[in-house]
Amino acid sequence: MExxxxxxxxxxxxxxxxxxxxxxxxxxxxYGIDLKVTAVVDLRMGVLTNPGGFPLDVxxxxxxxxxxxxxxxxxxxxxxxxxxxxxxxxxxxxxxxVDVVVExxxxxxxxxxxxxxxxxxxxxxxxxxxxxxxxxVALAFKSLMATADAHGARLMFEGSVMSGxxxxxxxxxxxxxxxxxxxxxxxxxxxxxxxGKVAAGDTFEAAVKDAQARGYAEAxxxxxIEGSDVQMxxxxxxxxxxxxxxxxxxxxxxxxxxxxxxAIRSAPDNGSSWRLIGRxxxxxxxxxxxxxxxxxxPAGHPLLAATGVxxxxxxxxxxxxxxxxxGPGAGRVETAFAIFSDILExxxxxxxxxxxxTK
Amino acid sequence: MExxxxxxxxxxxxxxxxxxxxxxxxxxxxYGIDLKVTAVVDLRMGVLTNPGGFPLDVxxxxxxxxxxxxxxxxxxxxxxxxxxxxxxxxxxxxxxxVDVVVExxxxxxxxxxxxxxxxxxxxxxxxxxxxxxxxxVALAFKSLMATADAHGARLMFEGSVMSGxxxxxxxxxxxxxxxxxxxxxxxxxxxxxxxGKVAAGDTFEAAVKDAQARGYAEAxxxxxIEGSDVQMxxxxxxxxxxxxxxxxxxxxxxxxxxxxxxAIRSAPDNGSSWRLIGRxxxxxxxxxxxxxxxxxxPAGHPLLAATGVxxxxxxxxxxxxxxxxxGPGAGRVETAFAIFSDILExxxxxxxxxxxxTK
Numbered sequence: 001m002e003x004x005x006x007x008x009x010x011x012x013x014x015x016x017x018x019x020x021x022x023x024x025x026x027x028x029x030x031y032g033i034d035l036k037v038t039a040v041v042d043l044r045m046g047v048l049t050n051p052g053g054f055p056l057d058v059x060x061x062x063x064x065x066x067x068x069x070x071x072x073x074x075x076x077x078x079x080x081x082x083x084x085x086x087x088x089x090x091x092x093x094x095x096x097x098v099d100v101v102v103e104x105x106x107x108x109x110x111x112x113x114x115x116x117x118x119x120x121x122x123x124x125x126x127x128x129x130x131x132x133x134x135x136x137v138a139l140a141f142k143s144l145m146a147t148a149d150a151h152g153a154r155l156m157f158e159g160s161v162m163s164g165x166x167x168x169x170x171x172x173x174x175x176x177x178x179x180x181x182x183x184x185x186x187x188x189x190x191x192x193x194x195x196g197k198v199a200a201g202d203t204f205e206a207a208v209k210d211a212q213a214r215g216y217a218e219a220x221x222x223x224x225i226e227g228s229d230v231q232m233x234x235x236x237x238x239x240x241x242x243x244x245x246x247x248x249x250x251x252x253x254x255x256x257x258x259x260x261x262x263a264i265r266s267a268p269d270n271g272s273s274w275r276l277i278g279r280x281x282x283x284x285x286x287x288x289x290x291x292x293x294x295x296x297x298p299a300g301h302p303l304l305a306a307t308g309v310x311x312x313x314x315x316x317x318x319x320x321x322x323x324x325x326x327g328p329g330a331g332r333v334e335t336a337f338a339i340f341s342d343i344l345e346x347x348x349x350x351x352x353x354x355x356x357x358t359k
Numbered sequence: 360m361e362x363x364x365x366x367x368x369x370x371x372x373x374x375x376x377x378x379x380x381x382x383x384x385x386x387x388x389x390y391g392i393d394l395k396v397t398a399v400v401d402l403r404m405g406v407l408t409n410p411g412g413f414p415l416d417v418x419x420x421x422x423x424x425x426x427x428x429x430x431x432x433x434x435x436x437x438x439x440x441x442x443x444x445x446x447x448x449x450x451x452x453x454x455x456x457v458d459v460v461v462e463x464x465x466x467x468x469x470x471x472x473x474x475x476x477x478x479x480x481x482x483x484x485x486x487x488x489x490x491x492x493x494x495x496v497a498l499a500f501k502s503l504m505a506t507a508d509a510h511g512a513r514l515m516f517e518g519s520v521m522s523g524x525x526x527x528x529x530x531x532x533x534x535x536x537x538x539x540x541x542x543x544x545x546x547x548x549x550x551x552x553x554x555g556k557v558a559a560g561d562t563f564e565a566a567v568k569d570a571q572a573r574g575y576a577e578a579x580x581x582x583x584i585e586g587s588d589v590q591m592x593x594x595x596x597x598x599x600x601x602x603x604x605x606x607x608x609x610x611x612x613x614x615x616x617x618x619x620x621x622a623i624r625s626a627p628d629n630g631s632s633w634r635l636i637g638r639x640x641x642x643x644x645x646x647x648x649x650x651x652x653x654x655x656x657p658a659g660h661p662l663l664a665a666t667g668v669x670x671x672x673x674x675x676x677x678x679x680x681x682x683x684x685x686g687p688g689a690g691r692v693e694t695a696f697a698i699f700s701d702i703l704e705x706x707x708x709x710x711x712x713x714x715x716x717t718k
Contacts, residue, residue, distance in 0.1 A: 020678065024536060027536050164678065164679045165679065165682055166529070166532075166533030166534065166682070169532060169533045170525070170533060173525075173528060173532035173533060174525030174528045174529060174532060174533060174700070175525065176700065176703055177383065177386050177696070177699055177700050177703050178696065178700075271630040271658065299630065300663070300666040302664040302665075302669070302685055303664075304659070304663070304664070305661040305662075305663070305664035305671075305683055305685070306661075307659040310661070312664075312683075319379065319523065319692055319693065319696045319699075320523045320524065320686060320687055320693055320696055321686070321687050321693070322686065323524055323525070323684070323685070323686035323687075324664055324683075324684070324685045324686065325682070325683070325684050326661055326664070326682070326683045326685075327679060327680070327681060327682035327683065328679055328680050328681075328682075333678055334678065334679055334680070337536070337537065337678045337679055340536050340678075341533070341535065341536050341537075344535055344536050
């Protein structure tokens, strides 16, 4: 099947995706995917389109040159509009050279914009959306899913919670048939790293600076250490799991900034450890209780599998007890893998249908 | 779709399946599955068939009465042959009242029989096979898969490695597109439990007795503590992952019996811990190295998420680094859930195809 991708936002994640598409050409072939990148939209580069698709090696070259647009302009058929304003971007998203919109711009936790507009326009135009952006899914899950359903499109967001570590897809594949009653997880690598460093003797300030120096934390680490990043992820999971319609105000949020260095270091010396936990549970009456707060986990707790910037999540189920998945919680190629796996799922569904259609 | 099940072996797992089919009726309905149990074969009960299907509540009644066959005989259409010998069993498996053979007899690690014959005959007759039995898959994976392919049938074995904790299905769903270079896991709950008890001060003998008293270990715990149970699971995973054709003799096997109590207790008191690890890795040249042996895992190692009888496995991948899954490694309902999830997958593939076919 032909899939023509519009990459909205050409930062680390979509750059990582281009690298992955290049190294995984054989996988794409095996899935019968004829993939083309027909649009790249980025505030720094403008709106670049090419109905025939930009060659991957030219895109890689563009990345290597620090997002220099020249290599792309040299491809026959390229059109460029230097100003990537919202109207121009939405026009490309809705255009007939795009099948799948890969939304990887920054997350605005208050409005979800401009990502939300990107996603909504795409779905209204019948384009599939793959996003790693927490904003749209956390803030407007129900309405976006309804729009997707109404237009025969899919909204996929595996990378929005635990980067490339599969978590959303567990619900529809490996855990289907089980009733998930609750989940709890370590869903923010920066705060987990900081807690580990402080427990080992660093000051809070030094640990945050270390996280920034390593590229884990943003220049403004508030969303990481004050819990709102985890709050968004809890929202996404709760809404996806239970079709809930929770808002941010429904998820109690307490970051790690309320913990003193002394408290973090005073964890009993037997393997117990303070972690920032996002969790939700559905009660028998259908109500959902969700929150984010630091917790002292006892030695041997399965979530302690997540050290440093690793993430982990435990699902509590009716038939299986607890199942825990841990893995990377960030990284450009890791997050790009989530997009890649969403692409493979799109193709699998299509292929499964196509195989039968030929009978 | 109609699925007519033959339950081969009516021990804890297939009994758990009947309970699960009863409590999960709505899930089956949602998947469009019209499920019937048309045959039950058990050494204690004989070969019971009913082309119209045994009502689930009658099967439950039969379980409650300690495998008393009377309730089943009272169902209209029931036929019984008291001697569940191999020939009679194979005849039922191949008969036209069966679509799916659920093989859950005991594992013979040397020959795989009689389970291997059950599976082979089923596949040769075009019946799907779902098994939680390690024997056939560990000893004859390649030939069984070839038989399945040749007859348009599927061989499914999610429950054969980590009970209900999803591991096989990760490879074809959540981790597809990633190259798995190695895996290592805690794949035997009994030995893990025993190591924990000995580390806490018990003698080896007392710990094994405790495991037996709790129903974790068999009367003969050799397969658990000498490593051959893990060896079979490593074989299954390596063969399923890489299409390898490893034999038992290719998997170095060392159990926990070679560790002294002193060695187990002398693990540094910082959270490190001895565990029985099964592992395999594929080298760049395609060769596979696989083995089972006790290892001292350092504090914070992701596999330490598995305490007591919990199992855990880490997959090392090209794009994601390490991803770890932990959960129950045994249990009748837990293992039955693996069968249930295989049934749902069968139906999903069929439904996906059917949906398209109606266009």
